[in-house]
Amino acid sequence: MNQEIAVEVNGVFHYARNDEATLGKDIIKRKFLKKLGYTVLTVPYFDWAILENKNRKNYLEELI
Numbered sequence: 001m002n003q004e005i006a007v008e009v010n011g012v013f014h015y016a017r018n019d020e021a022t023l024g025k026d027i028i029k030r031k032f033l034k035k036l037g038y039t040v041l042t043v044p045y046f047d048w049a050i051l052e053n054k055n056r057k058n059y060l061e062e063l064i
Helices: 024-035 053-063
Strands: 004-010 038-044
Touching: 004 024, 024 038, 038 053
Parallel strands: 004 038
Antiparallel strands: none
């Protein structure tokens, strides 16, 4: 069975200032994508930035 996947890469402007809380516009976007049948996977900048290059591939594979 094929599944549609949307990978969302979020930078600092997708979160409240000095917080990891997602902004409303991104919550609405995810809900819209889910209604279209997508599974939405999010890569937040604060997770990505701490990974070394060799671990980034593993991070993405585990996410999917």
